[in-house]
Amino acid sequence: MATTAKEDPGKDEDVTMAETSVASSPKELRNVLYARCATFPEDHVFDQNELLSFKILPENTVEQLSVHTKYLTKEGLFKLMSRDGKACWKVVKRADAAKYKTLTQDEAIVYSYIEASQREGIWSKLLRNKTNLHMTTMNRAIKSLESKNYIKSIKTVKWPNRKTFMLSRLQPSEDVTGGPFYTDGILDEEFVHQMSYWIERYIIGRSWWHPPLHEPSKRKSNSKLTQEQAEELRARDVSRRVHGRPRSEAMLPYPAAYNGYPTLAEVTRAVNASELSGVVMRESEVGQLLDILCWDGRLEKIRGGRSYKAVRRVAGEDGAMLENGLTESPCGRCPVFDICEDDGPVNARTCEYFQDWLEL
Amino acid sequence: MSTDVSNLCVLLVENLYGELTSRIFRFLLRDGRLSTPALRYHTGLSLRQVQHGLSVLVQQQLVFWYTSAEDSTVYEANTTVAYNLIRAGKYVQLAEEQLGNFAAVTVSNLLLLGHARVGDLVQAYGLDRTEGTNDPAAIVTQPSIKSIYNGSINTDIFSDKNRISLASVHMTLRELLRVGFVSLANESYFRSEADNRTEAGKVVPPPEHFRAKSKRDNEAQRETAIQEKLEEWKYGTRAEKEQYAPIVNGKKRQLDDSESLQAEKRRRLLLPPNGHALSARTAVNTSKLEGTNALNNDLVLCINHDKFAVALRNRGLTALADEAICKSTSNIYAEVLRKLETNTRACKESSDVPDIGDGPELGDLPYVSTDELVNVIKNSEELSETLGKVEGNSGNATELEHPKKRRKKKELESDDEALVVGDASPDEEEEDESDSEDGDESSDSEQANGDAEYSLNSHPKAPEDTHRRFIRDHLLLLAKHPHPFLQHMTETPVLPERWTIYYPPLMKSIIHHVLLQIITTRYGQPAARLTRLLSERGKVDEKNLCSLSLLNQKSMRSYLTTLHKSGMIQLQEIPRDNSRNPQRTLYLWYFDAERCRVKILQETYKTMVRCLQRVRVEGDKVKGTLEKASRTDVIGREEEFLGVQEREALEKWRQVEERIWGELGRLDELVGILRDF
Missing domain, CATH: 1.10.10.10 (Winged helix-like DNA-binding domain superfamily/Winged helix DNA-binding domain)
Incomplete structure (x- = not known):
């Protein structure tokens, strides 16, 4: 039995x-x-x-x-x-059961709901609705639970102002923390910037051909390479390419048959191999970064969105903006353009910006 | 029509043709169509002044006029031509680029004259003094237009008069006609679109005439007949086309007796009934020009703005290709565009072409085959040097063969690394791609089919045809670019491999690009990120926007507000219940590209107006000196008459003017992209 x-x-x-x-x-x-x-x-x-x-x-x-x-x-x-x-x-x-034994009835109810919420945590208002307890009673229960170190208060990314509780021994889920881009519920902009910068360089290296700076003359002399030599050359080549490149005027397009433009999976692998991030990045997270780079106009999706390619010239790089007729004229950047009228307080005759621009 | 555009047009007219004309023009813009008495009443001018001003405007095609059955002529402002005054310099430049110096002079003369008989044009060169006509408009305009060209092109080459022969004038004109920069004017050019339609409606028989089954069919047939008629007026009837084709194409063929009847007919058509601007002389003396296939002296020529717009568009596209891909690719693209230019009459003529969704109908568009291009483009090292080598080194033959072996080897190993490594992406992925791409958007299908074909290893052509291969590579780059620069049509049993351009999606994508560029420079990168996000995802609420854009909520809000305030993005409120409580309302942000385009366009117009006004302000500052410098006795002897300070002021004024007009040219490029192309 x-x-x-x-x-x-x-x-x-x-x-x-x-x-x-x-x-x-x-x-x-x-x-x-x-x-x-x-x-x-x-x-x-x-x-x-x-x-x-x-x-x-x-x-x-x-x-x-x-x-x-x-x-x-x-x-x-x-x-x-x-x-x-x-x-x-x-x-x-048994250990959990023992906890319940030490709790008062109210605390037990509160604790049970917090426990049920698992890694998502539960919002204090929702908790009150569910437990049907009075505000003060519930607050007392929560305070006592917190002092016993049974539960903890956490911050969720989606609703940073809500008071949310979960069991103290659990780690908040990614929905709550917002993934690797958030630290303590606050967006880590520097991290996002550095990661996307690295990814961009990586993709530039893979989507444009950079003429070699030094012509390897040795390679031409022996036309027949042994297997090892070829592999070695290739490894060097690859290592140079994987580290990424900055944009430059010298970049040349690859022929249309080239299919080395990296895909999401490849970028993810490269990012994780670089060990820049403390945690392993998932494809969805790297995809988020790639999306942002696309929206910034620094990358573009090709092959129906499966691969990524770096845009050749980008505004704001090295201080050089891509200007056109409107943005470079004084009116295109004029803060009072809307009130600029023929007989208004601002007009072509009295315009100071024009004066500055003409004296450039 | 917004105030800014009409202000701009009035300013342009005033700049070139003076106060009187611009005054009439302003009232025509403000009040719509007016007859002469009404104009007199509104402007407070005498009949003589009004008539004088109108004659200039008609001569320059700046007004439409229409004489209805009641025998009163009404005038209407032609804003297209008025706006295009700003492009005059570019027209001359384009003509010079494509057809040489003398063509540029001819175009600039034609710009001065508005529209002109061949005879008058010839006479303007002082070659045919026997047929002297006075063209008041030309005289009026001569001094003021100098501000556009800085007086250089006109006078310089006129002084070289002895080189110009009658034959060369005719040849240049023919050349201009062939390219399409100049077209044969006829009555319909002087009527607004609506009037043209009314006229066509009068000419085409009533619906009962068409013996179709139903009334609706009758109407439909009549409608097509009207459209044909309008088309005929615009581009000439078929008979006329045939008649002028040999002249235009430069084949030797005299107008003999059998054709003189048609020529007579044509001549009558060319003469406006009230004969304001054109003298109705029929004396033609073609026999003088023995041996040359001269143009009939009574043909009336005018600038074809549509064609120049096409040429300007091509220029813009080439520059963009350079920016997006590389210089030599853009050179090849320029070649493609030049080939296609001959078959493109106007930038937006495809409005009557039904929506092209799929590949087969692409065939209806004008195309250029690879072979043609290979013949035109010179073989040079540059073509190959500007393409990256797939292997990332100097690309000798052994290297090209290596990848295959390596790939096999890699497949045996764990293929993890193989993916990270550049070109060794596994074969199955490639196949998979081309398969699934078939199902994608229409334009992709052909490219996908091509994929397998042009993979480097299986290229059918022998290595000696590298020239062709490199050209193809550049063309494919253009076709595969996110801006659909080219459409690739693969080889069929009947037709060779062809390339064409389908403009609507291309221009849409370029407009989007330009708008985003403006947003980036004005409001910063994050603003552009938000805008692109919205245009890709549609309507998004703030919370999602925040998590998608990975921006701080605070800074994101400030960007959104700025964008919203300047009218780049819009906000939609959706109440969740009837109370319309702001707390219970969803706020969705979205980006409307069309709205944004119109907004930016208006801003551009306004900027142009301000620039023109500023030119005048700057001019007023040095008014005295300018007046002195333009005295006939001072011109040419500035050193003698002007003081050091005056000369400095003049120099400074010239720089300022140059700067502002340069800016206007660039603003016009933007207008071209946003409106015309």
């Missing part, structure tokens, strides 16, 4: 004890039942039939089972739930 329980890692002394002796007393029976259930994955939900099928209880009747489960639930070791209108249970770890 208790054979399966032997495979239990045996965290619980009570349980192992119960296994060895023949299970007879109700307490022992409960322990065996609990231990049997604990072998399942943490979030497994047992229904009545499943529990009966363990054949732990001597008579194995529904009545008997309900007595035991009721007791276990009261102890906080089982959590009563319902599915399709029928009762079912979930196992609670």
Whole structure:
């Protein structure tokens, strides 16, 4: 009967004890039942039939089972739930159950909801609605839970002003933290800038041909390369290319047949290989950076958006802006252009910007 | 029509043709069509003055006029021509670039004269003094137009008179006609579009005449007949086209007796009924020009603004290709554009062409084949040197063969690295791409089909045809660029490989590019990021915008407000319930490119107006000196009559004027992109 329980890692002394002796007393029976259930994955939900099928209880009747489960639930070791209108249970770890025992009733309710919210956390207003507790009662419960270091307050990226709580032992999920671009719920602009700068250089190196600065004369002399030599040359070539390049006037286009324009997967791999970021970047996050670079007009998507190519000339680089007739004229940048009228306070005759511009 | 455009037009007219004309022009713009008595009433001028001013305006095609059945002539301002006055310098420059010095002189003369008979033009060169006519308009305009050309082109070459022969004048005119910079004017050129339609409606028989089944069919047939008629008026009837084709194409063929009847007909057509500007002389003396295929002296010529716009567009596109790809690619593109130019009558003529969605209909557009280009473009090292080598080194043959071997080897190894490594992207990915691309947008399909074909290893052509290969490479670069510079049509059993340009999407993409460029320089990179994001994603609410753009919420808001205030982006409010409580309202930002384009265009007009006004302000500052310098006895002897200070002031004024007119030229380029091309 208790054979399966032997495979239990045996965290619980009570349980192992119960296994060895023949299970007879109700307490022992409960322990065996609990231990049997604990072998399942943490979030497994047992229904009545499943529990009966363990054949732990001597008579194995529904009545008997309900007595035991009721007791276990009261102890906080089982959590009563319902599915399709029928009762079912979930196992609670002994350590957690012990926590509940030390809590007051209000605290237990609050704690249970915070626990249920898992890594997402729960907004204090929502918590109040769900628990139906009075503001002061709830605040007291929260304060006490915080002082016991059971829960912590976190900041979510989406709603930075909301007070959100989660269990202190959990790490907030990426939805909450906003991924690698956020530190403590605040956008890390420098990180974004540095990462996109690196990616841009990497893509420039891959999408334009940079004429070599020094012509390798050695290579021409021996037309037949051995395998090793060729590989070595190539490795050097590649290493030079992977580190990326700045934009330059000397950049030349690759022929149309060239298909080395990097894809999202390639960029992600390169970024992670560079180990610039402390955490491993996922494709979606690198994709976000690439999107931004595209929107900044520094990259463009080619091949139906699968590959990325660097734009040849970009405004704002090295201080040189791409100007056109409008933006370079004094009117194109005039802050009072809208009120500039023939007989108005500002007009072509009195314009100071024109004066400055003409005296350039 | 906004105030800025009409102000601009009035200023341009005033600059060139003086107070009187511009005054009439202003009232025509303000009040719409007016008859002579009405004009007299509004302007407060005498009949003589009004008539004088109108004659200049008509001569320069600055007004449309229309004599209705009730026998009163009404006048209407022609803003297109008025605006194009600003391009006069560019026209001359283009003519010089394409057809040489003398063509430039002819174009500038034609610009001075507005429209002119061939005979008068010839006479203007002083070659045919026997047929002297007085052209008041030309005399009026001569001094003032100098401010545009700085007086250089005209006078310089006129002094070289002895070199010009009658034959060369005719040849240049023919050449100009062939290129299309100059066209044969006829009555319809002097009527506004609406009047032309009314006239066409009178000429074309009523609906009952068409024996179609239903009334609607009758109407439809009549409509097409009217359109044909309008087309005929604009570009000449088929018979006329045939008649003038040999002249234009320079084949030797005299107008003999059998054709004189048609010529007579044409002549009648060319003469406006009230004969204000054109003298109705029919004396033609072609026999004088023995041996040359001269143009009939009574043909009336005028500048073809549409064609010049095409040429200007080509210039802009070439510059853009240079910016986006590289110099030699843009040179090849210029060649393609030049080839296509002959078949393009106007920038936006495709309005009557139905929406082209797919490849096969691209075939209807004028095209140029690879072979033609290969023949035209000189073989040079530059073509190959400006292309990157796939292997990233000097690209000898052994290197080109290597990748294949390497690829195989890499496939055996873990292919992780292979992906990071530049050109070794696995084969299956390539195939996969070309397959899926078929399903993409229409224009892509052909390119995708091409993909397999032009992969370097499987190139069908032998290595000796490298010249062709490099040209193709450059062309493919253009075709694959995010701006659809070219459309690639692959070889068919009947037709060779061809290239064409489908302008609407290209211009749309360029306009977008230009707008974003302006936003970037004006409001900064993050503003451009937000705008591009909005144009790609459509309507986005602030929260999403913040997380997508990875901008600080605070700074993002300030960018949004600036953009919104200047009218670049718009905000939509959607209340979630009936209370319209701002707390319960969704705010969506969006970017409307068309609205933004119009806004920027208006701003450009206004800027141009301010520039022109400033020129005058600057001119007023040195008015005295200017007047003195333009005295006939002072011209040419400035050193003698003008003091040091005066000369300095003059020099400074000249620089200021040059600067502002240069700026106007650049502003006009922007107008070209945003409006005309």
